[in-house]
Amino acid sequence: EAGVTQFPSHSVIEKGQTVTLRCDPISGHDNLYWYRRVMGKEIKFLLHFVKESKQDESGMPNNRFLAERTGGTYSTLKVQPAELEDSGVYFCASSQDRNGARFFGPGTRLTVL
Amino acid sequence: AQKITQTQPGMFVQEKEAVTLDCTYDTSDQSYGLFWYKQPSSGEMIFLIYQGSYDEQNATEGRYSLNFQKARKSANLVISASQLGDSAMYFCAMRGPWNTDKLIFGTGTRLQVFP
Numbered sequence: 001e002a003g004v005t006q007f008p009s010h011s012v013i014e015k016g017q018t019v020t021l022r023c024d025p026i027s028g029h030d031n032l033y034w035y036r037r038v039m040g041k042e043i044k045f046l047l048h049f050v051k052e053s054k055q056d057e058s059g060m061p062n063n064r065f066l067a068e069r070t071g072g073t074y075s076t077l078k079v080q081p082a083e084l085e086d087s088g089v090y091f092c093a094s095s096q097d098r099n100g101a102r103f104f105g106p107g108t109r110l111t112v113l
Numbered sequence: 114a115q116k117i118t119q120t121q122p123g124m125f126v127q128e129k130e131a132v133t134l135d136c137t138y139d140t141s142d143q144s145y146g147l148f149w150y151k152q153p154s155s156g157e158m159i160f161l162i163y164q165g166s167y168d169e170q171n172a173t174e175g176r177y178s179l180n181f182q183k184a185r186k187s188a189n190l191v192i193s194a195s196q197l198g199d200s201a202m203y204f205c206a207m208r209g210p211w212n213t214d215k216l217i218f219g220t221g222t223r224l225q226v227f228p
Binding site for chain 1: 146148150155156157158159160163165204206208209213214215216217218219220221
Protein backbone atom coordinates (compact mmCIF):
# COMPACT_ATOMS: atom_id res chain seq x y z
CA GLU A 1 0.00 0.00 0.00
CA ALA A 2 1.39 3.39 -0.98
CA GLY A 3 2.04 5.85 1.82
CA VAL A 4 1.36 9.55 1.92
CA THR A 5 3.21 11.33 -0.85
CA GLN A 6 4.11 14.98 -1.14
CA PHE A 7 5.35 17.06 -4.02
CA PRO A 8 7.73 18.75 -4.41
CA SER A 9 10.27 17.50 -1.90
CA HIS A 10 12.05 20.84 -1.97
CA SER A 11 11.07 24.28 -3.17
CA VAL A 12 13.17 27.43 -3.21
CA ILE A 13 11.33 30.63 -4.10
CA GLU A 14 11.77 34.34 -3.66
CA LYS A 15 9.77 36.46 -1.31
CA GLY A 16 6.55 37.54 -2.98
CA GLN A 17 6.28 34.51 -5.23
CA THR A 18 3.61 31.85 -5.07
CA VAL A 19 4.16 28.20 -4.24
CA THR A 20 1.74 25.29 -4.29
CA LEU A 21 2.41 22.14 -2.31
CA ARG A 22 0.60 18.92 -3.04
CA CYS A 23 -0.29 15.99 -0.82
CA ASP A 24 -1.70 12.61 -1.83
CA PRO A 25 -3.03 10.77 1.22
CA ILE A 26 -3.24 7.03 1.69
CA SER A 27 -6.10 5.71 -0.39
CA GLY A 28 -9.31 5.52 1.60
CA HIS A 29 -8.20 7.92 4.31
CA ASP A 30 -10.88 10.57 4.76
CA ASN A 31 -8.83 12.64 7.18
CA LEU A 32 -6.03 14.78 5.81
CA TYR A 33 -3.89 17.14 7.88
CA TRP A 34 -1.29 19.77 7.14
CA TYR A 35 1.48 20.58 9.61
CA ARG A 36 4.64 22.60 9.40
CA ARG A 37 7.88 22.85 11.26
CA VAL A 38 9.64 26.15 11.19
CA MET A 39 13.37 25.92 11.94
CA GLY A 40 14.01 25.25 15.62
CA LYS A 41 10.35 25.23 16.56
CA GLU A 42 7.77 22.55 17.26
CA ILE A 43 5.72 20.88 14.60
CA LYS A 44 2.53 22.91 14.38
CA PHE A 45 -0.89 21.98 13.09
CA LEU A 46 -2.24 23.99 10.18
CA LEU A 47 -5.54 22.43 9.20
CA HIS A 48 -7.64 19.30 8.93
CA PHE A 49 -9.86 18.06 6.11
CA VAL A 50 -12.52 15.41 6.41
CA LYS A 51 -13.05 14.38 2.82
CA GLU A 52 -13.35 17.69 0.99
CA SER A 53 -14.53 19.73 3.98
CA LYS A 54 -12.31 21.83 6.19
CA GLN A 55 -12.93 20.49 9.67
CA ASP A 56 -10.47 22.70 11.50
CA GLU A 57 -8.32 25.47 10.06
CA SER A 58 -7.41 27.08 13.36
CA GLY A 59 -3.69 26.68 12.71
CA MET A 60 -3.54 28.53 9.41
CA PRO A 61 -1.22 31.48 10.06
CA ASN A 62 -2.94 34.05 7.86
CA ASN A 63 -4.87 34.53 4.65
CA ARG A 64 -1.78 34.07 2.50
CA PHE A 65 -2.29 30.35 3.01
CA LEU A 66 -5.02 28.57 1.08
CA ALA A 67 -5.70 24.84 1.30
CA GLU A 68 -8.01 22.87 -0.90
CA ARG A 69 -9.05 19.26 -1.23
CA THR A 70 -11.27 19.01 -4.25
CA GLY A 71 -13.09 15.70 -4.53
CA GLY A 72 -11.78 14.55 -1.20
CA THR A 73 -8.63 13.00 -2.63
CA TYR A 74 -5.40 14.97 -2.90
CA SER A 75 -4.89 18.32 -1.26
CA THR A 76 -2.98 21.44 -2.18
CA LEU A 77 -1.58 24.14 0.05
CA LYS A 78 -0.88 27.43 -1.68
CA VAL A 79 1.19 30.22 -0.18
CA GLN A 80 0.66 33.55 -1.92
CA PRO A 81 2.63 35.74 -1.60
CA ALA A 82 5.37 33.88 0.25
CA GLU A 83 7.24 35.62 3.06
CA LEU A 84 10.59 34.79 4.63
CA GLU A 85 8.96 33.40 7.78
CA ASP A 86 7.09 30.82 5.72
CA SER A 87 10.30 28.82 5.31
CA GLY A 88 10.14 25.41 6.93
CA VAL A 89 9.09 21.85 6.34
CA TYR A 90 5.46 21.27 5.46
CA PHE A 91 4.11 17.86 6.35
CA CYS A 92 0.93 16.24 5.25
CA ALA A 93 -0.64 13.36 7.15
CA SER A 94 -3.68 11.18 6.71
CA SER A 95 -5.71 8.85 8.89
CA GLN A 96 -8.70 6.61 8.63
CA ASP A 97 -10.27 7.82 11.84
CA ARG A 98 -9.54 10.30 14.59
CA ASN A 99 -8.45 7.68 17.08
CA GLY A 100 -5.95 6.02 14.84
CA ALA A 101 -2.47 6.70 13.64
CA ARG A 102 -1.74 9.69 11.49
CA PHE A 103 0.61 8.64 8.72
CA PHE A 104 2.88 11.40 7.60
CA GLY A 105 4.35 12.12 4.22
CA PRO A 106 8.04 12.88 3.71
CA GLY A 107 7.45 16.62 3.85
CA THR A 108 8.16 19.52 1.53
CA ARG A 109 11.08 21.72 2.51
CA LEU A 110 10.19 25.29 1.55
CA THR A 111 12.85 27.97 1.48
CA VAL A 112 11.82 31.56 0.87
CA LEU A 113 14.71 33.86 -0.03
CA ALA B 114 -4.11 24.66 27.34
CA GLN B 115 -2.83 21.35 26.14
CA LYS B 116 0.90 20.86 26.13
CA ILE B 117 3.49 18.16 25.53
CA THR B 118 6.86 18.35 27.28
CA GLN B 119 9.94 16.41 26.27
CA THR B 120 12.69 17.40 28.68
CA GLN B 121 15.54 15.47 27.07
CA PRO B 122 16.93 17.32 24.06
CA GLY B 123 19.42 14.50 23.49
CA MET B 124 20.02 10.95 24.66
CA PHE B 125 22.79 8.44 24.08
CA VAL B 126 22.45 4.68 24.34
CA GLN B 127 24.69 1.78 23.53
CA GLU B 128 23.59 -0.75 20.95
CA LYS B 129 21.49 -3.60 22.39
CA GLU B 130 20.63 -1.62 25.53
CA ALA B 131 17.15 -0.30 26.36
CA VAL B 132 16.40 3.41 26.48
CA THR B 133 13.49 5.46 27.81
CA LEU B 134 12.47 8.73 26.21
CA ASP B 135 10.40 10.92 28.49
CA CYS B 136 7.15 12.62 27.64
CA THR B 137 4.71 14.40 29.93
CA TYR B 138 1.49 15.97 28.88
CA ASP B 139 -1.05 18.41 30.18
CA THR B 140 -4.73 18.23 29.39
CA SER B 141 -8.05 18.63 31.11
CA ASP B 142 -9.77 16.30 28.66
CA GLN B 143 -10.74 12.81 29.73
CA SER B 144 -10.47 11.40 26.24
CA TYR B 145 -7.21 11.86 24.41
CA GLY B 146 -4.61 9.95 22.46
CA LEU B 147 -0.84 9.88 22.69
CA PHE B 148 1.50 9.16 19.80
CA TRP B 149 5.18 8.68 19.25
CA TYR B 150 6.89 9.41 15.95
CA LYS B 151 10.44 8.84 14.74
CA GLN B 152 12.13 11.25 12.37
CA PRO B 153 15.39 9.92 10.90
CA SER B 154 17.86 12.22 9.19
CA SER B 155 16.03 11.69 5.91
CA GLY B 156 13.20 13.79 7.32
CA GLU B 157 10.10 11.63 7.10
CA MET B 158 7.90 11.15 10.17
CA ILE B 159 7.38 7.49 11.00
CA PHE B 160 4.50 6.48 13.25
CA LEU B 161 5.68 4.20 16.07
CA ILE B 162 2.99 3.67 18.66
CA TYR B 163 -0.35 4.94 19.94
CA GLN B 164 -1.98 4.91 23.39
CA GLY B 165 -5.57 5.88 24.03
CA SER B 166 -6.42 7.46 27.36
CA TYR B 167 -8.92 4.71 28.15
CA ASP B 168 -6.60 1.87 27.19
CA GLU B 169 -5.92 -0.15 30.30
CA GLN B 170 -2.78 -1.82 29.03
CA ASN B 171 0.40 -0.17 27.86
CA ALA B 172 0.73 -0.17 24.09
CA THR B 173 3.48 -2.27 22.55
CA GLU B 174 4.73 -2.54 18.97
CA GLY B 175 7.70 -4.81 18.52
CA ARG B 176 10.67 -3.25 20.32
CA TYR B 177 8.64 -0.17 21.22
CA SER B 178 6.47 0.11 24.27
CA LEU B 179 4.72 3.04 25.82
CA ASN B 180 4.90 3.37 29.59
CA PHE B 181 1.59 5.10 30.23
CA GLN B 182 1.11 6.52 33.72
CA LYS B 183 -2.15 8.39 33.61
CA ALA B 184 -2.06 9.83 37.12
CA ARG B 185 1.39 11.27 36.48
CA LYS B 186 0.40 12.34 32.94
CA SER B 187 3.41 10.67 31.44
CA ALA B 188 3.75 8.60 28.28
CA ASN B 189 7.36 7.53 28.04
CA LEU B 190 8.63 5.57 25.06
CA VAL B 191 10.78 2.55 25.83
CA ILE B 192 12.94 1.15 23.05
CA SER B 193 14.36 -2.25 23.89
CA ALA B 194 17.51 -3.73 22.34
CA SER B 195 18.54 -0.49 20.62
CA GLN B 196 19.90 -0.68 17.10
CA LEU B 197 22.10 1.75 15.20
CA GLY B 198 19.13 2.48 12.95
CA ASP B 199 17.20 3.82 15.92
CA SER B 200 19.32 6.97 15.86
CA ALA B 201 16.82 9.73 15.05
CA MET B 202 14.62 12.46 16.48
CA TYR B 203 11.66 11.19 18.46
CA PHE B 204 8.51 13.22 18.90
CA CYS B 205 5.75 12.71 21.41
CA ALA B 206 2.35 14.07 20.42
CA MET B 207 -1.14 14.29 21.84
CA ARG B 208 -4.42 14.46 20.01
CA GLY B 209 -5.86 17.86 20.75
CA PRO B 210 -9.05 18.94 22.50
CA TRP B 211 -12.12 16.76 22.11
CA ASN B 212 -13.58 18.94 19.38
CA THR B 213 -10.48 18.84 17.16
CA ASP B 214 -8.28 16.14 15.71
CA LYS B 215 -5.04 18.05 15.61
CA LEU B 216 -1.86 16.71 17.15
CA ILE B 217 0.15 18.80 19.57
CA PHE B 218 3.84 17.95 19.42
CA GLY B 219 6.68 18.17 21.87
CA THR B 220 10.04 19.61 20.91
CA GLY B 221 11.57 16.18 20.35
CA THR B 222 14.47 14.14 21.69
CA ARG B 223 17.47 13.30 19.55
CA LEU B 224 18.57 9.74 20.22
CA GLN B 225 22.06 8.57 19.29
CA VAL B 226 22.81 4.85 19.39
CA PHE B 227 26.51 4.01 19.51
CA PRO B 228 28.21 0.64 18.92
